[in-house]
Amino acid sequence: MDKIKRILLIVFIALFFAACAFFAVGIVIPGASVAAEGAGKAPALFSDGKINSDFGDEFEGWFSKSFAFRGKVVDLFTSFRAKVFKTGNDQVIIGEDDFLFFADTVDSYTGQNTMTDDEISAAAESLCELQKYAEAHGCGFLFVCAPNKATVYPDMMPDRYIKCAGDTDLDRLYCSLEEKGVNFADLRGVLAEHASDELIYHKRDTHWNGLGAKYAFDEIMETLGVTVPDFGEASAVHDFEGDLDSLLYPGHVACDDDVVYDLSGRYIFTSAYSNPMNMSISTRGAGEGKALIFRDSFGNAIIPYAASTFAEVKFERASPYRIDLLEEYDADCVIVLIAERNIRDLIGSDARVQN
Numbered sequence: 001m002d003k004i005k006r007i008l009l010i011v012f013i014a015l016f017f018a019a020c021a022f023f024a025v026g027i028v029i030p031g032a033s034v035a036a037e038g039a040g041k042a043p044a045l046f047s048d049g050k051i052n053s054d055f056g057d058e059f060e061g062w063f064s065k066s067f068a069f070r071g072k073v074v075d076l077f078t079s080f081r082a083k084v085f086k087t088g089n090d091q092v093i094i095g096e097d098d099f100l101f102f103a104d105t106v107d108s109y110t111g112q113n114t115m116t117d118d119e120i121s122a123a124a125e126s127l128c129e130l131q132k133y134a135e136a137h138g139c140g141f142l143f144v145c146a147p148n149k150a151t152v153y154p155d156m157m158p159d160r161y162i163k164c165a166g167d168t169d170l171d172r173l174y175c176s177l178e179e180k181g182v183n184f185a186d187l188r189g190v191l192a193e194h195a196s197d198e199l200i201y202h203k204r205d206t207h208w209n210g211l212g213a214k215y216a217f218d219e220i221m222e223t224l225g226v227t228v229p230d231f232g233e234a235s236a237v238h239d240f241e242g243d244l245d246s247l248l249y250p251g252h253v254a255c256d257d258d259v260v261y262d263l264s265g266r267y268i269f270t271s272a273y274s275n276p277m278n279m280s281i282s283t284r285g286a287g288e289g290k291a292l293i294f295r296d297s298f299g300n301a302i303i304p305y306a307a308s309t310f311a312e313v314k315f316e317r318a319s320p321y322r323i324d325l326l327e328e329y330d331a332d333c334v335i336v337l338i339a340e341r342n343i344r345d346l347i348g349s350d351a352r353v354q355n
Helices: 002-028 055-066 070-085 103-110 117-136 169-180 188-195 210-224 243-248 297-309 323-327 340-346
Strands: 092-094 100-102 140-146 234-241 255-261 267-269 280-285 290-295 312-316 333-339
Touching: 092 103, 092 243, 100 103, 100 243, 103 340, 117 140, 117 169, 117 323, 117 333, 117 340, 140 169, 140 210, 140 340, 169 340, 188 210, 210 234, 210 255, 210 297, 210 333, 234 243, 267 297, 280 297, 290 297, 290 323, 297 312, 297 333, 333 340
Parallel strands: 140 333, 290 312, 290 333
Antiparallel strands: 092 100, 234 255, 267 280, 280 312
16 A cells, blocks of 8 residues: 555656646747746846845746746636636636626625725815816816626626625715715616616626617716717627636637627727727717717727717826816816726826816
8 A cells, every 4th residue: 555655656746847847848839938917037046146045936926927838727727617616716706607707896896995985085076176177168077987897797796795785985986976066977777777688798808898888878978968979780799808808718819799880980080099098099070079088998998989979089098187188178078987996096086187
């Protein structure tokens, strides 16, 4: 019996070191090693003529993100956990019907680590100052919060996460905005109504899809009193690369379903444009009026709709918000669009207000 144990132990050790050697040597194979984000360069054993005392820790951190076939190994391990245990990783939560949720939104869903009353007040005060500045320049103002995916699809969250029974940070922020007279559009009702029988958020991504963005945009424009043009018929496509899917399976690219409208002939870009995440985007369309829209990644899907509705639009991602653009840009309305998970970032967002 002892002999069998020794043989098994020797085999295990041999396999362990063989695997280590394979992944280490494999780094030199062209295309085998695609370093993960943040891997950096391989650490040096010597630094300034001396032995690098932190080489061991630095090498461990670098190798964990750079070993050969890392993406495929991570994919296999993640697939096993997802299928057997229905668990993702520290960034992604696997819900019902293959819905993926961003782990950073869990606190909003469960009511943990909530904003303090002072933080809520500070966020509301920043929006209040932005609205005052906009109104002083003769244009309307509207704050819009894009609900977290779990807010719209709570039934798709795993049972181990208990939905907050009390007021959320967003509820408290809206109450504070009402007290201060700040204009806002609460999208939760209209999105929940459509979510009951339509897919309006991507299953493999954090954000709303083209259809959800359209419903949100319609509600925003209705609140502003702006008429939305007929965008025609929508088409179903299967070419959207989900951000959560890439976090869960870094070794391959999977596409998600989306809904798109062909609006390419309704507007043009008047600024250098490479992708929707550009910090500044300017458009000219066949509509009327000018809009200045401050947004985060949830605003990506809004761009074609807004560009087709107004004569001119400036989309800005910089924070603090560049509200001082109103000194030279004669906008008719200012829209601040931010994701529910990011509302703490509203604090100090009015720093560019000129007193």
